[in-house]
Amino acid sequence: xxxxxxxxxxxxxxxxxxxxxxxxxxxxxxxxxxxxxxxxxxxxxxxxxxxxxxxxxxxxxxxxxxxxxxxxxxxxxxxxxxxxxxxxxxxxxxxxxxxxxxxxxxxxxxxxxxxxxxxxxxxxxxxxxxxxxxxxxxxxxxxxxxxxxxxxxxxxxxxxxxxxxxxxxxxxxxxxxxxxxxxxxxxxxxxxxxxxxxxxxxxxxxxxxxxxxxxxxxxxxxxxxxxxxxxxxxxxxxxxxxxxxxxxxxxxxxxxxxxxxxxxxxxxxxxxxxxxxxxxxxxxxxxxxxxxxxxxxxxxxxxxxxxxx
Numbered sequence: 001x002x003x004x005x006x007x008x009x010x011x012x013x014x015x016x017x018x019x020x021x022x023x024x025x026x027x028x029x030x031x032x033x034x035x036x037x038x039x040x041x042x043x044x045x046x047x048x049x050x051x052x053x054x055x056x057x058x059x060x061x062x063x064x065x066x067x068x069x070x071x072x073x074x075x076x077x078x079x080x081x082x083x084x085x086x087x088x089x090x091x092x093x094x095x096x097x098x099x100x101x102x103x104x105x106x107x108x109x110x111x112x113x114x115x116x117x118x119x120x121x122x123x124x125x126x127x128x129x130x131x132x133x134x135x136x137x138x139x140x141x142x143x144x145x146x147x148x149x150x151x152x153x154x155x156x157x158x159x160x161x162x163x164x165x166x167x168x169x170x171x172x173x174x175x176x177x178x179x180x181x182x183x184x185x186x187x188x189x190x191x192x193x194x195x196x197x198x199x200x201x202x203x204x205x206x207x208x209x210x211x212x213x214x215x216x217x218x219x220x221x222x223x224x225x226x227x228x229x230x231x232x233x234x235x236x237x238x239x240x241x242x243x244x245x246x247x248x249x250x251x252x253x254x255x256x257x258x259x260x261x262x263x264x265x266x267x268x269x270x271x272x273x274x275x276x277x278x279x280x281x282x283x284x285x286x287x288x289x290x291x292x293x294x295x296x297x298x299x300x301x302x303x304x305x306x307x308x309x
Contacts, residue, residue: 013135017135019086020130020135020143023123026123026127026189027124027154029154031155034062035159035270036178038243039159041245042248058110059113061113062117063240065114065117068121069119069121071216074125082129089119089123091186093115096111096114096115096119097112098112098179099115100112101178148274149275157267159248159265159266163259235298239273242266243266247262247266
């Protein structure tokens with residue numbers, strides 16, 4: 001291998017880690033936006049005179065558009081490369097945050113959450129694509145775990161830390177700073193370094209649209225893939241309903257737990273996922289089986305949920 005080739009590969013890896021960092025921060029950012037309704041819902045009910053149904057609609061729109069984004073996210077990342085996708089999606093997520101911050105009407109809150117949800121749906125896929133394609137295979141488990149860690153840390157910040165800030169500042173003031181973070185993230189993606197390296201890497205990694213469709217059809221015919229998807233839906237869906245949206249309100253109104261403690265409990269859910277994900281991965285590697293940890297984690301989830309209710 002020539003010295004020039006080695007230098008190019010090293011540049012690719014440096015750029016990949018840099019771009020992975022931007023993607024991971026974006027994933028953390030959109031995850032925080034997604035779960036922020038848990039903390040601010042009561043303020044929106046009291047200050048803006050929304051009812052619980054309207055709050056549920058505003059919150060759920062993020063998820064509907066997040067889900068709708070998954071298929072075009074994979075196709076777009078394959079076709080255009082994660083660098084360009086991150087530029088576009090961070091812009092729309094930033095725009096959604098701006099609209100949300102300065103809205104007072106139900107419709108505009110819905111539009112803002114739709115923008116944030118659809119744009120946020122590209123974050124995880126783009127970040128994993130960077131790690132899987134541009135970094136050595138042996139690094140992928142590490143960076144996949146770090147990506148998950150970053151996402152749930154962003155979610156954890158919308159628990160007790162956000163509730164604590166709301167005791168001092170109005171939620172709109174807090175979201176102005178959140179919006180500024182989105183603007184900075186967009187600008188970093190827009191003016192990222194290593195442009196020539198990024199261009200060449202993007203060109204090298206693109207696959208055709210027909211290849212993507214064929215691969216998707218092939219995967220959809222695999223019953224095990226569908227079963228695994230349903231498993232993730234039920235396990236993570238229950239977590240999302242509680243910790244993302246109604247956990248604080250439920251613990252406060254039904255269990256008579258103070259808001260600060262309820263917020264801490266929801267934060268701990270996300271911290272637990274972030275920190276124990278590598279543990280379950282280690283157990284699966286040790287047992288040389290993913291099935292045993294998945295079964296036991298589901299059993300523990302059922303037990304703890306019944307205990308909570």
